[in-house]
Amino acid sequence: MSLLHVDGLGINFGGISAVDDLTFAVPQGRIYSIIGPNGAGKTTLFNMISGIYRPGRGRIRFDGQDVTNHDPHQLARAGLSRTFQNLQVFFRLTVLENVMVGRHLHEPKAILAHALRLPSVRRANRECAEKAREFIEFVGLGSHIERTAGGLPYGALKRLEIARALASEPKLLLLDEPAAGCNSVETEEIDGLIQQIARKGTTVALVEHDMKLVMKISDRVLVLDRGRKLAEGSAAEVRSNPDVIRAYLGSQGQEAARAQG
Amino acid sequence: MPELMQFLFSGLTVGAIYALVALGFTIIYNASDVVNFAQGEFVMIGGMATFFLYAAGVPLWAAAPLAIVAAVVVGIALHKLAIEPARGASVVALIIITIGASIFLRGVAQIAFDKQYHRFPAFTGETPFHVLGATLLPQSVWVMAGAALAFVLLWQFFERTLAGKAIAATAGNRMAAKLVGINTDRMIALSFALSAALGAVAGVLITPITLTSYDVGTLLALKGFAAAMLGGMGNPLGAVVGGLVVGVIEQFSAGLISSKYKDAVAFIVILLTLFALPHGLFGRGRVERV
Amino acid sequence: MVHLLLNSRLGSLVSLAVFIAVAPVAFPSVFYYEIGASIFIAALAVVGLNLLMGFAGQVSLGHAGFWGLGAYAVATGPTHLGIPPLVSLLAGLLLTMLIAWLVGRPILKLRGHYLAVATLGFGFLVTMVLTNEVRWTGGPDGMGVPRLELLGFIIRGSRMWYWTSAVVLLAGVWLALNLVDSPTGRALRALHDSQVAAAVNGVDVARYKLTAFTISAGYASLAGSMAAFSDGHITPTSAGFLHSIELVTMSVLGGMGSIIGAVVGAGLLRALPQILTSLHDYEQVVLGLTMMLIMIFLPQGILPSIAGRFGWRST
Numbered sequence: 001m002s003l004l005h006v007d008g009l010g011i012n013f014g015g016i017s018a019v020d021d022l023t024f025a026v027p028q029g030r031i032y033s034i035i036g037p038n039g040a041g042k043t044t045l046f047n048m049i050s051g052i053y054r055p056g057r058g059r060i061r062f063d064g065q066d067v068t069n070h071d072p073h074q075l076a077r078a079g080l081s082r083t084f085q086n087l088q089v090f091f092r093l094t095v096l097e098n099v100m101v102g103r104h105l106h107e108p109k110a111i112l113a114h115a116l117r118l119p120s121v122r123r124a125n126r127e128c129a130e131k132a133r134e135f136i137e138f139v140g141l142g143s144h145i146e147r148t149a150g151g152l153p154y155g156a157l158k159r160l161e162i163a164r165a166l167a168s169e170p171k172l173l174l175l176d177e178p179a180a181g182c183n184s185v186e187t188e189e190i191d192g193l194i195q196q197i198a199r200k201g202t203t204v205a206l207v208e209h210d211m212k213l214v215m216k217i218s219d220r221v222l223v224l225d226r227g228r229k230l231a232e233g234s235a236a237e238v239r240s241n242p243d244v245i246r247a248y249l250g251s252q253g254q255e256a257a258r259a260q261g
Numbered sequence: 262m263p264e265l266m267q268f269l270f271s272g273l274t275v276g277a278i279y280a281l282v283a284l285g286f287t288i289i290y291n292a293s294d295v296v297n298f299a300q301g302e303f304v305m306i307g308g309m310a311t312f313f314l315y316a317a318g319v320p321l322w323a324a325a326p327l328a329i330v331a332a333v334v335v336g337i338a339l340h341k342l343a344i345e346p347a348r349g350a351s352v353v354a355l356i357i358i359t360i361g362a363s364i365f366l367r368g369v370a371q372i373a374f375d376k377q378y379h380r381f382p383a384f385t386g387e388t389p390f391h392v393l394g395a396t397l398l399p400q401s402v403w404v405m406a407g408a409a410l411a412f413v414l415l416w417q418f419f420e421r422t423l424a425g426k427a428i429a430a431t432a433g434n435r436m437a438a439k440l441v442g443i444n445t446d447r448m449i450a451l452s453f454a455l456s457a458a459l460g461a462v463a464g465v466l467i468t469p470i471t472l473t474s475y476d477v478g479t480l481l482a483l484k485g486f487a488a489a490m491l492g493g494m495g496n497p498l499g500a501v502v503g504g505l506v507v508g509v510i511e512q513f514s515a516g517l518i519s520s521k522y523k524d525a526v527a528f529i530v531i532l533l534t535l536f537a538l539p540h541g542l543f544g545r546g547r548v549e550r551v
Numbered sequence: 552m553v554h555l556l557l558n559s560r561l562g563s564l565v566s567l568a569v570f571i572a573v574a575p576v577a578f579p580s581v582f583y584y585e586i587g588a589s590i591f592i593a594a595l596a597v598v599g600l601n602l603l604m605g606f607a608g609q610v611s612l613g614h615a616g617f618w619g620l621g622a623y624a625v626a627t628g629p630t631h632l633g634i635p636p637l638v639s640l641l642a643g644l645l646l647t648m649l650i651a652w653l654v655g656r657p658i659l660k661l662r663g664h665y666l667a668v669a670t671l672g673f674g675f676l677v678t679m680v681l682t683n684e685v686r687w688t689g690g691p692d693g694m695g696v697p698r699l700e701l702l703g704f705i706i707r708g709s710r711m712w713y714w715t716s717a718v719v720l721l722a723g724v725w726l727a728l729n730l731v732d733s734p735t736g737r738a739l740r741a742l743h744d745s746q747v748a749a750a751v752n753g754v755d756v757a758r759y760k761l762t763a764f765t766i767s768a769g770y771a772s773l774a775g776s777m778a779a780f781s782d783g784h785i786t787p788t789s790a791g792f793l794h795s796i797e798l799v800t801m802s803v804l805g806g807m808g809s810i811i812g813a814v815v816g817a818g819l820l821r822a823l824p825q826i827l828t829s830l831h832d833y834e835q836v837v838l839g840l841t842m843m844l845i846m847i848f849l850p851q852g853i854l855p856s857i858a859g860r861f862g863w864r865s866t
Contacts, residue, residue, distance in 0.1 A: 024604045052752055076753035088748035090741050092808075105753035107734040111762060116731035117724045121733055128734070168753060296664040347847045352663040353610050358846045359610065359801060364796055366840025372832060479792060483675070486668055521683045528672030535661055535669065 001202050003028040004049070009058035010227075011048060018044045019227040022058070026074040026172070026205050026220075033206045033214045033235075034238050036224035037247075040130050041211045042207040043085055046176050046222070049205075050082045051075045070072035077105055083161040083178060085207070093149035095141055098160055102167030106131075135163040139193060155186040164192060172203045179210050183212060191217055215239060262412040263394030266514045272393075273400040273468065276508020277408035278304070281463035282485025283500035285456035291495050292431035292452035295344060295355055299363040300477030300485060302370075303457045306332040307464025308473030309370060312379040321381060327462040335366070340450045358440065363478060370475040392420025404466045411462055412501055415455070428452055467519065484511075484527040493541030503541060505522050505528075560728045561813045567724065573715045584709035591716040592777050595723050595819035597801045598769025598810055602727055604799075605807030606736065607763035608743030609843045610667045613674025614798050615769050619681055619790020620647045621772030626696045627687055627767065640776045644769055652761060659760040670737030674795050679786040691785030696779045712781045720779065720814070723770060727810045728768075739763055744802065771798075793835070800838050803845050806852025815841035815854050 001024035009022040020042040026032045034042050047053040049060060051072040060068045064080055070078070081102075090098050107128055113121050136145055139159040144152060149160060158178055165173055175194065179187040191213050198204050198217075208214050214221065215236070221238040223230040231241045238244055282300055289297045294379075301306040315321055343362050347354060357413035383400040390397045419425040431448040439445050464473060488507045492499020507530055515523040534541060562634050571591075578584065602717055624643025628634040634642065644739040658669040681688050688694060699706045706715050741778050742756050750756050779785045788794065796822065805816025824836065851857045 016807065039857070052747060052751075071756045072750035076751060082751055084748065088745040088751075090744040092744055093737070093740055097737055097740075101749065101754070102735050104734060104738060106743075109734070111730075111735050114735045115730050117733070120582040121729075125733070164748075164752065200820050236645050343843050343847065350846065350850065353608065354846045354850055356610055356612075356664060356667050357799065358798065358843050360799075361839045361842025361846065363839070364835050365843065368833065368835030368837070368839055371835060427609075483668065483671060485788055490665070490668075496635070522679060525676055528676060531668060531672055532658070535665055536657060 001130075002026060004109035004205070005061040006045075006049070007059045007061070009045070009048060009055050009060065010058045010247040011044060011053060019048070019055075021162060022227070022229055023222075024052050024222050024229065024232055026203060028203050029198070029201060030219040031204045031217055031220040032220050032222070033208060034222045034224060035208065035211075035214055036230070040224040041174055042085060042224055044227075046082065046174050046205075046207060049075075050080060050174060058200065076168060078168075080174070081165040081168050081170035081172070082174035083158075083176055084163050087161060089149050089157050089160055089164075092148065092229065093138060094146055094148055094154070095144050095160055096129060097151070099135055099163050099167045100128050102135070102164035103131055104254060105168055132163075132167055135167045138166070138190070138196075139163040154184055157261055158182065158186075158190065159193070162197075162237050166197065166202070169201060172205065175204060175208075176207045177207055177209065179208060179213055187213060213231055227240050246254060264516065265513075266393045266395035267307060268516045270401060272396050272512035273505060274404050274508070274510075275467075276488075276505035277405050277511065278463045278467045278481070278490045278504070279484050279508050280501045280504025281408050281411060281459050282481055283399070283488035284412070284497060284505045285459045286485055287495060287497050287500045288415075288428075288452045288456050288459075289449075290489075292384030292428055293344070294361065297339075297456065298356065298359040298482055299339060299410045299478070300401040300456065300460055301364060301480070302363055302366040303332045303336060303425075303460025303478075304464040304467075304481050305370060305473060305475065305478040306335060306366075306457075307461030308477070309374050309464075309475065310466035311465050311468065311474065312381050315381045316379075317454045319533075320385070321405065321491055324381075325465045328465060332457040332461035332464075336453040337450055339457075344449075344453075345446065360363075360373055363482065367476055368477060374475055376475060378472045378474045380468050380472045383441045390483075393529075398470060400469045401465075404470070407462060407466045412458060414461075415497070418455075419435030424448075424451065480524060484524075486529040487531045488536070491530055491541055493543040496541070496543040499541055499543035526531055554619060560732060564721065564725055564728060565678055567811060568721055569720070574714070581709050583669055586715040588712040588716045589707060589778075590783055590814075590818050591713075591777045592774050592781070592819045593718040593798070593801060593821060594719050594769045594814040595716070595777070596798055597813035597817050598720075598723050598727050598776035598806070599767035599774075600798055600802045600812060601805075601813045602730065602739070602770075603763045603767035605809065606731065606743060607760055609760055610663075611670045611764075611767070611795075612614055612799065613670040613672065613677070613792075613795050614767070615794035616674040616677035616790050616797075617647050617651060617768040617771035617791075618775035618778070618794065619677055619785075619787065620650065622696075622776030622789050623688060623701075624772070624775045625640060625779050626694050626785055629697045630694065631687060636697050636780065638699060640699070640773070640780075643704040643776055644772050646766050648774035651765045655761045655764040655768075656757075659757065659764060671792070674790065674792060677790045678787050678792070681790055688787070691787060693784060695784050696782065698783075699777075699780040706780065716777055716781070719773070723773075724810055724814070729814065731810065733847045735759070736760070736775075745826050756781075793838075796838060796842075800842050802852075803842060806855040809852060809854045812852050812854035816852070819853070 004026040007023050010020045011018055036042055036237050041155055044053065048055045054069060059066060062080060067075055067078060090101060106260060108120065108124050132149065136142055139162050141156060144156060162178060180188045182190065187210060194204060195217055218235050221235050222232045223238055223245055224242050228246060231238050231244045282304060285300045285303065286297065289295055307328050311332045314324035314327055338411045339362055343358055347358055375440050384403050385399045399498060419429055427443045430443055430447045430449060431445045488503035489500050491506060492503030507527055510530065511523055512524040514526050595789030600611065600614055603611055624634055624646065625639045628639025628642060629636050654673055658666060661669055682691050694757045706712060738749065738754045738759050742754055742759060746756050775789065801816035801820045802813060804819055845852065
């Protein structure tokens with residue numbers, strides 16, 4: 001059962017095809033990784049799936065619905081959530097407030113009630129904060145909960161984005177280079193987090209450069225090259241695919257082989 | 262028909278001024294990504310300073326260049342004292358700073374000069390020509406010719422001189438320009454100086470026709486901005502075309518529809534541009550990268 | 552103790568209320584009631600403006616247009632349409648918010664300079680209409696405004712307006728403080744920091760920007776109506792560019808991201824000309840200088856900067 005189905009997807013920027021004729025499916029409850037060199041179109045793909053870019057061609061189906069031209073907030077409502085490669089943290093809000101925004105869809109919307117601070121709103125504020133705390137503890141940021149996000153170190157911000165994305169309780173979580181710029185210890189922690197998230201039932205789609213991480217935790221891997229699909233399969237299949245090895249893995253392929261034992 | 266010719270002439274005349282203001286916007290915007298809301302004040306300084314020097318006995322042919330120099334000094338001061346210290350500020354902050362500068366300059370002009378409307382004599386007399394059934398003031402010819410000359414000189418400056426190319430480089434890619442040894446701060450200051458000169462020239466040219474006062478800058482800046490947007494923010498040719506188009510539409514609307522809402526034309530142009538032609542006539546889009 | 556007061560919503564509100572209630576004790580003359588009322592009315596508009604500029608991060612350079620609409624509503628309603636003053640105020644409020652909603656839908660799609668210029672244009676358009684449609688508005692000379700009648704009392708004189716505007720301001724501040732600490736407030740602050748991240752987390756960015764815009768227009772309209780009633784006379788300059796700039800300066804001065812800061816900013820800017828009476832000619836110089844200096848050296852505004860010095864967070 002695939003949660004996300006991408007069919008013939010394509011987009012052009014100024015005459016150059018960033019993504020072209022891309023078809024794949026993300027099975028439910030699995031960790032699905034997308035790899036490829038810089039410029040292969042991975043983030044562009046994520047941006048199309050999460051509604052930030054409008055695809056030029058093709059269709060996207062999410063949870064049975066055609067969501068090709070949906071806006072990001074509509075996709076969030078459908079159960080899609082994501083993190084960003086270049087952190088889009090709410091720097092002037094606290095850690096707690098950042099994650100509470102992640103729960104926006106679960107909060108009451110009536111503005112008049114907000115302005116009058118009705119008891120229902122006060123209760124909702126409290127419940128939202130409690131739920132947010134759970135996610136903050138889950139990613140290990142409990143000690144920073146009241147700190148302004150802008151003052152946090154890089155690794156913590158990466159985890160904050162994950163907490164915020166989880167707070168909406170999505171069906172599908174898109175992680176755009178969650179371990180980018182992290183050292184090996186931080187990467188291990190994030191790898192552990194991702195596996196826990198998948199174990200709890202959330203489907204995860206992951207863009208990453210760290211081959212060790214990818215090969216270790218992925219159920220399925222998609223390889224992109226210049227916006228097109230180069231290969232798709234299990235981690236083992238992709239690792240031993242001659243096209244993939246020739247094009248990308250190179251020395252990293254040996255590294256990945258060593259990682260696998 | 263002669264009526265329409267009249268609108269066309271006056272439209273091209275004010276349009277030439279809007280074009281010069283729009284060019285000023287464009288040069289600064291290209292070099293530094295700042296939209297200088299104080300651009301209109303340079304026009305005001307050109308006109309007012311010339312008048313007050315002339316009234317004090319300085320002949321027109323000396324007063325005008327002095328006024329232009331004054332505007333250039335103000336432009337450089339604006340950059341050094343208000344824009345540079347705020348480097349890295351948010352867009353909202355920069356908007357408020359340049360608006361603040363505009364108000365400040367208006368206030369200073371109000372005190373240093375006065376609150377009256379002023380003019381000085383046209384360069385070659387006031388007797389209008391008769392062309393195609395419409396009247397054309399000699400000063401209008403000066404305005405259009407002056408603007409055209411300014412555009413050509415500017416074009417040559419950017420194409421042929423080292424300084425011009427350095428500014429263009431700064432506009433294209435500031436980091437790269439720095440890396441090849443261009444003093445980008447000086448180039449940006451130079452762009453402010455150029456824009457101020459353009460504005461002041463516009464002020465000198467148009468005052469015999471439309472008069473000047475301490476507060477003409479605001480509306481002019483808005484119309485110049487409308488023109489720059491219509492032409493495509495950042496495109497010099499677009500700025501000129503945009504200016505002429507806005508001027509002509511304005512005069513035609515004033516003549517054919519209502520002169521009370523003449524000034525509204527520029528805003529309507531802005532709004533239409535923003536929604537129908539977001540990149541203007543000649544502009545290119547920018548993609549936000551996430 | 553002070554930090555506790557500033558830090559909590561209720562604390563700020565109570566402090567403000569106490570200050571307003573006690574201040575008249577120090578007034579040397581009745582004239583100060585008038586200044587006070589003028590400050591509270593301006594502050595009301597700036598509270599709304601802060602919600603828009605400071606929290607939602609959308610710049611508005613034509614906000615006095617909404618003030619003008621509110622002012623002229625309570626002038627034309629009774630004079631030309633025979634509608635009682637209070638009803639005119641409410642009708643004006645709703646109408647202004649409707650206009651804000653209609654105008655905001657397209658222009659809030661714009662960002663940065665384009666939005667700024669569009670709002671500037673809006674302000675100019677309102678001024679133009681108010682100046683040109685002489686039959687309705689009395690043209691550049693303006694028109695008279697009847698007295699406001701509330702619950703059988705005619706509100707007249709500096710003292711009554713001091714207390715009336717104070718009550719309205721406190722109510723407005725209370726509502727704003729509540730909004731800030733609610734899902735709506737978090738959504739606005741989020742979209743200010745990162746529109747794309749807010750959208751991806753389910754925030755309907757366009758709708759929230761429009762909400763902030765409409766609410767802030769409502770605050771401005773109410774302020775304009777009260778100013779019209781208390782002055783007894785209005786002119787198109789109340790909707791003009793300079794007034795819009797004055798409101799922005801007050802917002803910036805007190806701190807765009809601070810509700811109480813709005814009151815501080817309004818107070819400072821209104822008090823200044825009174826202290827330096829020869830300052831009238833220098834009004835624009837001072838405004839312009841203030842805007843530049845604050846934005847360069849104290850971009851957070853006075854209140855948050857002072858609070859920051861002491862390690863507090865200000866509401």
